[in-house]
Structures are given as C-alpha cells and as structure tokens.
Amino acid sequence: MWQIWLIIAGICLIIEIMTVGFLIFWFSVGALLTMIVSFFTDNLIIQTSVFVLSSTILIFATKPFVQKFVNKKEGIKTNVYSTVGKTGIVTKDINSIESCGQIKVEGEVWSAMGFNDMNIPQGTEVEIKEIKGVKAIVTPIEK
Numbered sequence: 001m002w003q004i005w006l007i008i009a010g011i012c013l014i015i016e017i018m019t020v021g022f023l024i025f026w027f028s029v030g031a032l033l034t035m036i037v038s039f040f041t042d043n044l045i046i047q048t049s050v051f052v053l054s055s056t057i058l059i060f061a062t063k064p065f066v067q068k069f070v071n072k073k074e075g076i077k078t079n080v081y082s083t084v085g086k087t088g089i090v091t092k093d094i095n096s097i098e099s100c101g102q103i104k105v106e107g108e109v110w111s112a113m114g115f116n117d118m119n120i121p122q123g124t125e126v127e128i129k130e131i132k133g134v135k136a137i138v139t140p141i142e143k
Contacts, residue, residue, distance in 0.1 A: 005035035030055030094120040
C-alpha cells in the first residue's frame with residue numbers, strides 16, 4: 001500500500017509545480033506521512049485518517065507563516081481603471097438616447113454616457129463611475 005501513497009505524493013508535487021498556490025504541497029507531505037504509517041498498519045481507514053488529518057493540520061498550521069510573505073497590498077490601478085473615480089468636465093453634451101457626448105479628464109478626451117441614461121449639459125463637472133468599453137459612465141457632481 002505504501003507505493004500508492006508514494007504515487008499520490010508524486011502526483012500532488014507535480015500538480016503543485018503547475019499551480020501558483022502553496023496548497024497541494026501539503027497534501028503531498030500528508031501522503032508521505034501516510035506512506036510511513038502504512039509500514040505499520042494495513043488498515044485503510046487509519047491511513048486515510050492520517051492523510052486527511054495531517055494535510056489539514058499542515059495547511060492550517062502554516063497559513064499564518066505563509067501570510068507573512070504574501071503581499072496583501074491592493075494592486076495599483078493603471079490605464080483605464082485609474083480613471084474611475086476621477087472628475088472631469090463635459091465638453092460635448094451627453095445625450096444618452098443618441099449615445100453621444102464627451103468629457104475631458106486630466107487632459108484626455110473620453111466618449112461618455114450618463115449614469116442611468118441621464119443627459120448632462122456641456123460645462124458640467126462630472127465623476128467617472130465606471131468604464132464600459134470605450135465610454136466613461138459619468139454622473140454630475142452636485143455642488
């Protein structure tokens with residue numbers, strides 16, 4: 001039976017190499033521990049219990065240690081996503097029925113639509129709520 005646990009450990013290591021997480025590795029270690037137990041008992045229930053318990057304990061015991069090395073910072077928004085939340089000025093009336101209108105944000109001109117199909121006149125200060133395709137979805141800023 002120890003050969004099967006060795007094969008399981010090898011398969012888990014191969015899967016771990018193909019993934020970016022650090023989870024399957026502990027199943028491999030659990031399978032190796034179970035392989036050692038299989039030298040002392042042929043009871044499949046005991047072997048399976050050792051595999052499940054050791055893998056679970058290893059996963060939860062090492063999680064705080066691994067979290068110290070994992071970067072928890074939120075990624076820096078770039079390109080299109082960096083414009084969401086910024087303010088701009090309507091340079092061409094936004095008419096949601098005709099699907100036309102433009103805004104200027106930090107020197108860039110964007111095609112724009114009103115949030116919930118609202119019409120916004122030229123010269124209104126707006127906030128970008130989201131980006132859909134090449135259009136900025138905006139709402140007027142109330143003063």
